Each structure stands twice: as C-alpha cells, then as structure tokens.
Amino acid sequence: MSKLKKEDVLNLAELVRLDLTDDEVNEFTEELSAILDYVEQLGDVDVSGLEPTNQVTGLTNVTRKDEIKDYGYSLEDLQSNLPDSKGNLIKVKRMLN
Amino acid sequence: MSISWQPIAEIAEDVKSGKIKSVDLVNQSLKAIEDNKQFQAIIVTLKENALKRASEIDARIARGEKVGRLSGVPFIAKDNFLVFGADTTAASNILKGFQAPYQATAINKLETEGAICVAKANLDAFAHGASTENSDFFTTKNPHDDTRVPGGSSGGSATSVVLGLAPFALGTDTGGSIRQPASFSGCVGYKPTYGAVSRSGVIAMASSTDVIGPMASSVKDASLVFDVMAGKDELDGTSIDRSSKSFEISDNNLNVEGLKIGIVKEYMSDGLSDEVRQVIENSIEKLKKAGAEISEVSLPSVRNALAVYYILCPAEVSSNLSRYDGQRYGYSDKNAKTLNDSYKNSRGQGFGKEAKPTINRLKPLEPRLSMNSTTHLMNTTSCWAQLHRPQPSKLVKTLKTHYRCI
Structure with missing residues (x-):
C-alpha cells in the first residue's frame, strides 16, 4: 500500500501543469496508490500467445484529401470562446518570468 | 408528476398528419421539466431555440412540405453534446460559458429528421463517474427514490426519460455510462458498438471506447433513435459504414425464438x-x-476487466483533458503572470474532484x-x-x- 509518496504526486502535478491544494495532494496520494495496488493483479495474467488488440472497428488508414473544405463555421464563432485574443490570434501570457 | 409519451414513431406521425402541433409537444416537455425541477436532472433548457424550431416544423407541415421521421419530437441531450442555443459545459466549471461553435453530428442528424433538442441533462463532470454526484453543479436524484442516485454518468438523461421530460434522451457510454444509469433509474439504455455513431462534437472522455447511444422508454423507441444517428461520418475517422442496414426494431423482429x-x-x-x-x-x-x-x-x-479499464481509461482521459488549459476556451485564470502559471491555475481552479486524479497514467x-x-x-x-x-x-x-x- 501507499507506493506513491507525496513528492511523486507533486511531481506528476508539475509535469501535467495542474495546481493541487495540500488536501488534494494527500487525497490523491492515497487514491492513486490504491489504484496502482489494484491494477497490479494484471501482472499475474498470462498473455503469452495473445495478439494485442489495438482497436475493434477493423478500420485502417482512414484518410481524406488534404484540402480546405467549407463547413460553414465562421471565424467569429470559432473565436468567440477565446479568453483573450488580438486580431485573429490567441493571446497567452508570457512564457518567461 | 411524470408524464408518459406515445411511442416516438406515433408522435412523429401525429405531427406529420397535423393531429398535434410540434409547438405543443415542446411546451409539454418544457412544462414537465419545470414541474420536476426537484430531481435536478436538467442543467439548462433551450426554450427559445426549441420553440422556434417547432414553429418552423409546424409551418412546413402546414405548407404540405416533406418532414422527417422524428418530426416535432422533443429530446434531451446529455450536456457533453455540442448543441447551439445554450452553454455546453459537460457539467464542469471549467467549461462554464462555453458556446458551441458547431453542433455534434448526432444532434445534426436528429434535427435533420425533425427532432428538437429542448434541454441539456446533468452528468458526472466530463462523464467521469457513475452516480451523477460528480457534477460540478448539483446532484441528480433517482426518479423513483430521491434518497438514491440515478447512476451515471448519463444520470440526468436517465432520470429525464423516466420522468417523461421528453420522449427520449441521449447518453454517452465509456465504461457503463448509459447502461448503468438506465439500470439504476429504469429505462432502456443502448450502448452501441464503438464507431456506430459519430463522436464528432461530443466532448471526449476516452476516445477509443466512447460511444453515443439513445435512452428511451422502449426498445423500439431506442432503436428508431439509433437508426437515425448511426452511420459513417467524415468528421469521425473511427465511424463505421452501416451500408443500407436498418437498425429499427419492429414487432416483426422482436422474436427471440431459437436465439x-x-x-x-x-x-x-x-x-x-x-x-x-x-x-x-x-x-x-x-x-x-x-x-x-x-x-x-x-x-x-x-x-481483470476493471483493472484493465483503470489503466486504459485514465490514460485516455488525461490526454483528452489536457486541452482544458485556459488558453482557447473555458475558464482562464486572469491573475497568472506566466503561461505556465496560467495552465496550472486555470486547471487547478477549473477542474473538479473527479477530473484531477485522472490527469496522469499508464499502458494497454x-x-x-x-x-x-x-x-x-x-x-x-x-x-x-x-x-x-x-x-x-x-x-x-x-x-x-x-x-x-x-
């Protein structure tokens, strides 16, 4: 039990750029450890000789022509949800402090 | 105070023949939603759009024009379907205020046949959960017993159908999210084969297992709705060609003898x-x-199924949730000084309890x-x-x- 340490969760949170409260760090340390314990049972499954299943539709290489198509979406509608913009561009905060 | 609806095909026939008006059906549905507010199945109604569409259908029928197989039939979509006319939130705070710039293919297909979306149903935020208690907004009640959960994540849709808020509702299923609430609440829920219905315009949970399906009062109704939605869509590369196959079930093919x-x-x-x-x-x-x-x-x-699910699903969920970074849509923290802080704070403040622990995980x-x-x-x-x-x-x-x- 409790394979993960608090630092592991904090490190994961940093990697995925997610801000967690102290309570959440404690809660998720416990919960993620419980899930890791639970999925460990798969280590005992004998899968020798089994082909991996990657998908179930049987579809392969679904492609389309590389051409611009008008779906009737307006640039204005597509931009209407932007938190911040400048002209036709998405405006974000500076990368360096 | 639930109401019961005629079979969907009969409603559509009555609308086509002018026996009932689509506007009256929409009003009936909106009233049922209002009368059953205490169950908290609905996040928002699309009153204005729905009544406008209903009047258009009534006018077309009055002019003798051809109308579709679901003419004037109201329905309720789970709030992870992109629909015009109200916010699409997936019951999450991070998507509060998000206005769909286009509609889900499933919604477009239903509308082409004359169906009218009247409201958006509650769900576990981003469809993560099995009780509808993980909605960032409120908890939906079981239609038979308000001390119990309706199941989830399509709990709002299931409760809506059982209470008769509309003749049918749409759900999505990744690891049981149509089937389990249908079972807990007591309606028909159909989880089709992966790829049968286009996923375009439906907020993704785990893309290699997400499916869209109908929730209704009878198998026949569910099969009719599924028949309208199913088929290849160029906007979803994993959708399957149905050929000319009909999925509609009639009394003639309900026979199970020899099955x-x-x-x-x-x-x-x-x-x-x-x-x-x-x-x-x-x-x-x-x-x-x-x-x-x-x-x-x-x-x-x-x-071993659940253990496999617990690896596959969070891995896919984490990549699908990474798009909610506060830069292009949804909640964005205005106080962040740098891009990195903006990502962290927007997610930290915008995501709920169920979403956060699924942001990171493993292999198939x-x-x-x-x-x-x-x-x-x-x-x-x-x-x-x-x-x-x-x-x-x-x-x-x-x-x-x-x-x-x-």
Missing part, C-alpha cells in the same frame, strides 16, 4: 446481490418461455475471448442504486457499480 443466449457464469457469481440475481433469473425464465436457447458460457478474463493490455453463443445476457450492475453521499471510497464504489458493464 442462442449465453449466460456469463462469472457475472452470476461473486458479489451479485440477491435482488439483482432474482431479476436476472426471472428474465432468463421469460426468455426460455419465449423460445430462446439458454446456455452457460464462461468469460474467465472478466475478473486486453485479453481475447472466444464464445459459443449469438448473444449474451448479463446484469448491468451487481446491486441496486445506492444512497446519495456519504459513500464508500471511490474504488470500492466503482467496483460495485461499474464492473458489470465493462
């Missing part, structure tokens, strides 16, 4: 509650009497099965709808309510 049905013995053993066992056994007896051939089959790997494995029957019959869940919080820990809860569906 080989396998009862999966693993599902009938460990952890199954007496009540659910009784219901399944009664169903088996009824099917036998109707001429079905019942035999026992074994799927030995089902014991799926054992193959061989079977000897045409179809299988199994219980959807191992127990009845549980009480609202306080709940057991999440993993235990998931084990109890989820694992039959996977």
